[in-house]
Amino acid sequence: MTPRNRSQRIAVPALLMALAAICVVLAVRADAQEDDAVAPAGTSTQETAAPVTPVLSARRVPRVVAAPVGDQALRTDLDAIVASSPADSCLSVQRSGETVIDHRSDSALVPASNQKLVTGAAALIQLGPDHVLTTDVSAATPPVNGVISGDLYFVGGGDPLLATDDYIAVFESQPQIHSDMEALADAVVAAGVTRVEGSVVGDESRYDAMRAVPSWPERYAEQNASGPLSALSVNDGFASYRKVSLMELDVTASEDPALEAAAVLTGLLRERGVEIVGEPLSGVAPPGATVVASLESQTISEIVHEMNSESDNTTAELLLKEIGLARRGEGTTTAGAAAVPEILAEAGLPVNGLVVADGSGLDTGNRVSCDLLLGILLADGAEGPLSSNLSVAGQSGTLAERFVGTPAEGRLTAKTGSLNEVTALSGWVLSEGGQNIAFAYVVNVPDGASVSGEDLALQTELGVALALWPEGIDVEALAPVSMPEAAED
Incomplete structure (x- = not known):
């Protein structure tokens, strides 16, 4: 001084x-x-x-x-x-x-x-x-005797913190604020679903499909400064992840985050004994689909907490898109x-x-x-x-x-x-x-x-x-x- x-x-x-x-x-x-x-x-x-x-x-x-x-x-x-x-x-x-x-x-x-x-x-x-963002799992028709006759739609609500337990575990700083994907899979099972005749389809249509801010330099993508942006983002949109050292993760960004999210939910449901006939897809849920299960995000206050304390770029960019949706449609x-x-x-x-x-x-x-x-x-x-x-x-x-x-x-x-x-x-x-x-x-x-x-x-x-x-x-x-x-x- x-x-x-x-x-x-x-x-x-x-x-x-x-x-x-x-x-x-x-x-x-x-x-x-x-x-x-x-x-x-x-x-x-x-x-x-x-x-x-x-x-x-x-x-x-x-x-x-x-x-x-x-x-x-x-x-x-x-x-x-x-x-x-x-x-x-x-x-x-x-x-x-x-x-x-x-x-x-x-x-x-x-x-x-x-x-x-x-x-x-x-x-x-x-x-x-206190506002929350809701992620839905829905179907064109309600399940009958535990069977979804068509596809099961995984509809993104803009929650930037959807994550699996194994992804959260790779972070040195604990606990991590997140929305529990395992809890969503449990909710689907609790709704009585035992078989899906079609596929789990990831729907990211809430936001546009721009994976990054256009003015960013290419090195940001190479450095994984942000995950690929999507209204349906699980594990920050990374297809693979592992801890290299105390402060470094080796991650690979998914080219289709909605498809990756559908694959994650498919795997979690199969682990819980749900039979899913088709392989994961990305698409858009039909209008008027029946909600089978839902998962509310952390409050906006908690999401902002995570964004600022961890300086989470992905969370910040998805919040900006949600602001645009709420204010300007x-x-x-x-x-x-x-x-x-x-x-x-x-x-x-x-x-x-x-x-x-x-x-x-x-x-x-x-x-x-x-x-x-x-x-x-x-x-x-x-x-x-x-x-x-x-x-x-x-x-x-x-x-x-x-x-x-x-x-x-x-x-x-x-x-x-x-x-x-x-x-x-x-x-x-x-x-x-x-x-x-x-x-x-x-x-x-x-x-x-x-x-x-x-x-x-x-x-x-x-x-x-x-x-x-x-x-x-x-x-x-x-x-x-x-x-x-x-x-x-």
Whole structure:
């Protein structure tokens, strides 16, 4: 952390002198009131309790002193962080409704995965935190004596977290928020189905069939930065998956996620003794099909939780399509991208300069300001469905290995963002002084450069500075204490 220089401390003694003057006035008024007071009948003034801290003591005003001194110290640290940041950066910090720093907060920058805060906020507003997405298994006609006379349709409802137990098990971080495919297969069996004369047919018609955002570079597909996008996505649309190392999975994307999903359900039903004559297919369920079994997703609040804590690109992109469907009647990235600024503007959030190219932040065409990121956090509140489910420093999600051993560990909750030329961190810190401090910090390095260790170190400095507020002030030491009782003659 950058040391503070002496010149930036000059305002503090003056503040203390002013507070001392106020205390003198309060002391005179208090003495006058005590002189005019009449002791209750039968009460001796000699029986009055021993005096407490003198009126002129700084202990009388610990919070009044601590807050401005702490803010002055914090501004010094934040000014140093700004001075060390690349030119194309923004930093906004707010405490108890007061702006601590506001550096280029209206500049629209590439946000990387901080874009997920934008997507999450729009989803919570448009869909509602308790809304669920429903996956149906249906048939053209109801089963008779346990037999489906034709095909069994597996109809995607846009749930991005449908997964099998074996897929969930490959993740190092546990437990994983998901919708249980085994539970859906059990529900089909519980409905009495014993035989399907046709096939299990995967239906992804809720959304379009674009597997990726068209503007993404080809390397994203090679890196499996997102699974193939589909309204019927099981196991993130991957046909195969295995753990290579502690932090690496080897996965293969399915060319037809709906067909892959149908194959998964076929296998689960056969394991449960259901006879299925045909092999899995993809297609569209007939209008008016009879629902045999259903599986509700996690709530939108929990889906947003998973998206942000794990920085799940697939979840973000599917949520954007669901926003487009709910707002504009089209389950497409284009419709969702057009809807998000409308939704946020109607909620009173500052959308100047906002450009939505995708839901995840993988696209470098996205533009978001620190004003908007901070506005989203403040509108939600530190305990809201968005803010309360961010990664925790040193404990969970994308921050599990960061801030370990620093004062920010366990106190900072935030959304990370990282591309070759972008690093971002926005969220909350519960300071040692008991204050929830909101912050947004986005750094875009110059063209041709990459994010460095020094850039990430500035995020650590920021988190520590916020966690230590009010740094250097021992509030307990300033609190009122009892004075020793006078000795009796």
